[in-house]
Amino acid sequence: MKALVYEGPRNVVIKEMPDAKIEKPTDVLVKITTTNICGSDLHMYEGHTNMESGRILGHENLGVVVETGSAVERVKVGDRVCVPFNIGCGFCKNCERGLTGFCLTANPGMAGAAYGFAGMGPYSGGQAEYLRVPFGDYNCLLLPPDAEEKENDYVMLTDIFPTGYHATVLAGVEAGDSVVIYGAGPVGLMATISSALKGASKIMVVDTHPDRLKLAEKLGAIPIDDSDGSSADQVLELTGGEGADRGCECVGYQCSCKGHEVPHLTMNNLVKAVRPTGGIGVVGVFVAEDPGSPDKLMKEGKLAFDFGQFWMKGQHMATGQANVKAYNRKLRDLIAAGKVKPSTIISHELPLEKAPEGYENFDERKDGWTKVVLKAAA
Template identity: 75%
Template sequence: MRALVYNGPRDVQVVDMPDAQIERATDVLVKITSTNICGSDLHMYEGRTDMEPGRILGHENLGEVIEVGAAVDRVKVGDRVCLPFNIGCGFCANCEKGLSGFCLTCNPGMAGAAYGFAGMGPYSGGQAEYLRVPYGDFNCLVLPRDSQEKESDYVMLSDIFPTGYHATELAGVQPGDNVVIYGAGPVGLMAACSATLRGAAMVMVVDTHKDRLTLAEKLGAIAIDDTEGNGVEQVMELTGGQGADRGCECVGYQCCNMHHEEVPNLTMNNLVATVKATGRIGVVGVFVPEDPNSPDKLQRRGQLAFDFGAFWNKGQSMGTGQANVKAYNRFLSRLIEKDKVKPSWIVSHELPLEQAPEAYQNFDQRKNGWTKVVLKPGMDKPKRSK
């Protein structure tokens, strides 16, 4: 099969790899029809993780079931399925609580497993023609009949839509709240969408990329351009000096200041400054336990110079961690099915799998107009570029 393989920093290539196949009776084999490039893929692409050369990338996957293991009962050949990026067993203590992002059995020695991701188990990614899905009955979200017409909507259920929603869940967004979101990338935009779905009175999105802020405005959010470094002041002015009720961190450890220099603690401390006393913060941007190649000495050890004194003094609270996709993907799927939400509006490019190296390069450079890339194994020519 054709698959995108990581060779080293900023070096990925589509090559022939052994076909994915059923390995255990509980497995499902999926022919991939859509697979997204995620912002967290760029951490590996840039060499900021311990990703091993030779592995297949890709954790945002959707496709058609072509084979099932002997112990698979619910999922059938021919089903179209979306696959949560986190792999769960369904029966450990965390999975039973709905915390499938922290499964205790799929990645021995660490809570949490994922496709094609550094440190999250040996599982191959789905930026390929075929993908093995462990514990298929648990991990496959079977899609409705209209899934082909809305494929670029449904594939967002693999990660960024539930992750954006998870940010608002961690922050405790309620009807009537004012919400500030740091990051206008795909997850931040999905958090803005989710905050609106949850009834937020005002949603503010802070970033320095004007093309992405324009997309936030299309959602009805207030775009706050932090290019001059005065984003905190703008948020405080809009909230009458009190700060937002809730805040969402959707950038992570590679956030940059107005000079495009990495400042790992920037968004976290800005959230402490812009969320009101007793407000709550939800953090879904990726922060890692170690980052040896960081220009910041603390970040190399996975540490931040966090304004804990101000955080404590304001009586704020915080929720963190990756999204437990299965806790959200089914009801979010119904919103797509009934045309209540259309997450594909953030898609800027649908490209053949063979163009993945070029897509990674452009996405990594944050080129204007490169917001969300969907790769299509089997596609000969780009379907859409806007």
């Protein structure tokens, strides 16, 4: 099969790889039709992780079931399915509690597994023609009859839409709340949509890229340009000096200021921009270590976090990757009902063969390159 393979920092190539196949009775084999490039992929692409050469990337995957293991009962050949980026077993302590992003079975020795991702188990990614899905009955989300028509919407259920929604859950967003979202990338834009779904009274989105801020404004948010570093002050002004009720961190440790990485920037801005006793939800990626980081603390996975101010303001914070299965059914049904259209943020649709070009342009944050979807098959 054709697949996108990681060969080293900023070096990904399309290669012929051994076909994905059924390995266990609970597996499902999916012929990939659409797979996305995620901002999280860029951490590996840029060489910030211990990703091994020769691995297939891609954790936002959708396609058609072409084979099932002998123990699979619910999923059938021909079903169109969306696959959560995190792999859950369905029966461990965390999966039973709905915390599928922290499965204790799929990646022994670590809480959490994912497709084509450094440190998240041996599973190949789906930026390929075929994908093996472990625990297929549990992990495959069946799609409704309009699956082909709305494929670019449903593929967002693999990661970024549930992740953006998760940010609002972690922050505690409720109807009537004011919300500030740091990051107008794909996840931040999904948090914008999610805040609106939850009935937020005011949504403010912070970024430095004009094209992304325009998208946020199109989604009903107040765009805040942080090019001069004044975003927190702008939020305070927009909220009568009180600060936002809730804040979402949708950037991660590679946030930058005037071209330089400042890992603690968005976290400390949120502490300043969110009101006393307000909530902060953090879904941007922060890693245990990044030896290649230009920041001395971040090399060891640490931040110069303004904990004193955070404590004095009595704020609360929750963090971590999204438990996709906790949200994807309900979000699917919103798409099916025409209540939400996450594909609005897609900027480029490329054939799988052009994935290296997609990575290069997305990594350079070129204007207009907001979300890239790859078409592996018709």
